[in-house]
Amino acid sequence: MKKTVFILILVSFVFASSEVLALQRGAILYHTSKDDTIYGRTAALELPCSAIQLAHREMKSGHVGLYIGNERIIHAVAPSVEETASVNFIPQSYLDEGCHYLGAKVPVGFDAWLEEQVDQLILLAREQVGKPYDIQFRHQKGPDTFTCVGLVEYLYEQVGYDITPAGYYAGGAGGLTYTQTYNCEATLGFDWAGLNTFAELVEFSSFEHPLADSLNVGMIHEDRRYMFFPYTQYMQSTIVDVATDIPVSGGGASDGDGDWNDCFIATAAYGTPLHPHLGLLREFRERYLRTSSAGLLFLSIYERYGPSLAALINQYDILRGLTRIALLPVLGLCILILHTGPLPLIAFSVALCVLVVYRVRRRRSLQEA
């Protein structure tokens, strides 16, 4: 009897203590960028200054997403705001690069929020799904384009909660000011100095950058350019830490199919698919071959026999060299057609033929005479 009572008490204790702590809907999730860096915390605002740096994800601004329940998030990632499983917040490829989860936060006093108030937040978040990502950081807070941090700020503002109540712009209050030197292809290799400020107390931090004017990047206010970084929001006292008990990382590294055919022969000839001439051939293919029936016929034959021919070329260096030489006139034709259009080339060819026929006939008539 005593044993039964003891077991019952034990079981009820276990059940009572195993209450499921689910992360609240509306929680804001944060993670750092490559090598666990995030602007404002671990690194100065050394913004990337070349396309190559951007391509290698050197923009170390971190990332923000909104948890909407049922292990799903809504976040702004180029090219649009999307809804996805929470494990995709930090994909495996990002983990491999050293991105770390910073944690989840909710507004102060979030427990007292009405359920329909949180519902409204989620409703508005869903309404933004499919809208474009603000790749130039000019309208980060919507309503038509967003960045990750701007989306969350916008949504909370729409339901009456300002995460960053101190305002929009800063000259450095509560943050750090850095004098940065950029020396890259954008500055033609010369030193270019910029005064950058990371502010914790307000939303937008000011920055100077060699590419800012030409790419028209950032929000302009009183002749200075500003950007809204995730860590600014993360540091606000209006939001507090909450435990994360949902999976937030390790999702699919790639969301594409990755199955594609390309310039087999030229790739084999140049030994790399990155050679600039391949870009030229691809452009010619897309502009002229894929738009005509003759071109499509050529491509279908090429896609059938090209791979085996490319495999053969790959085996012999001499074939590689010969193919590169053989491709030169093709490239020349591509350059001419892409830069001038097909009509001038056709006109030139016709004129040349007429000239040849005229000269042949004239020579014959001279010989006969």
Add this chain to the structure above:
Amino acid sequence: MILRQIIIPLISALLILSFFSAVADTGRDTATDLAKAQDRIRSVEDRLDAIRTMGQSGDERNSGPLLRMLRDKREERRVRAGAVITLAESGKPREKIIEAYEEVYRDRKTGENLRYTILLSLGTLKATESQALLAEALSGDDERIRFKAAQALGMIGGDDAVNLLVSRLELERDRMVRAQIVRALGRNETASVEGVLVWVLKTDPDPLVRYNAALSLVQFKSLGAEGREALRVAREDPSPMVRKGAQEAGR
């Protein structure tokens, strides 16, 4: 003779031209935006940047390659989504864009986010031609698709879209979708829509839906007597949220 006088000089000229172009290109990324956008060796971000620039150029010739990218099932999803957005911004050629949107949307293998983007873009384009597809989406099994279809119909507007939304409102069980239908109706200020919103504000069991009905009515430029009365009554609603929404009208 032809070989000596024409073909050899022509090939020589092309060889020289190609040689100089190759030398000039060495070490520089001179690819055009189209080439960058299509180059699957590049990062997705780089390609998306090129796609955006193509859209900003206003060159209608770019729509062909963008449409092909969108239709290409082997293409990266984010690149396809970028093409959807850029095409919606350019809007030309309208018929081909809408045709491609519908084709991709109907493809069973198309992912959910690409579908959401397409539905929203149909709204951006005010694609009245796609109302059949949107009606189908509005009555589908997936509540998120229904949500986006309602949003798109609200953006398109007009009698047909409003009728579809009102019909669905009577059947819809998901509160989020009902709230979105109400918001979509709210974008189309007419006397009949006002009547529907008043009915929702008075009778819907869900505070989220009533709150959005109140918000929509508050934003009407010229509210009728029935609407004003419904908002006055809503200031006594059991839900503090609905009361707050209705009080906006008093300010």
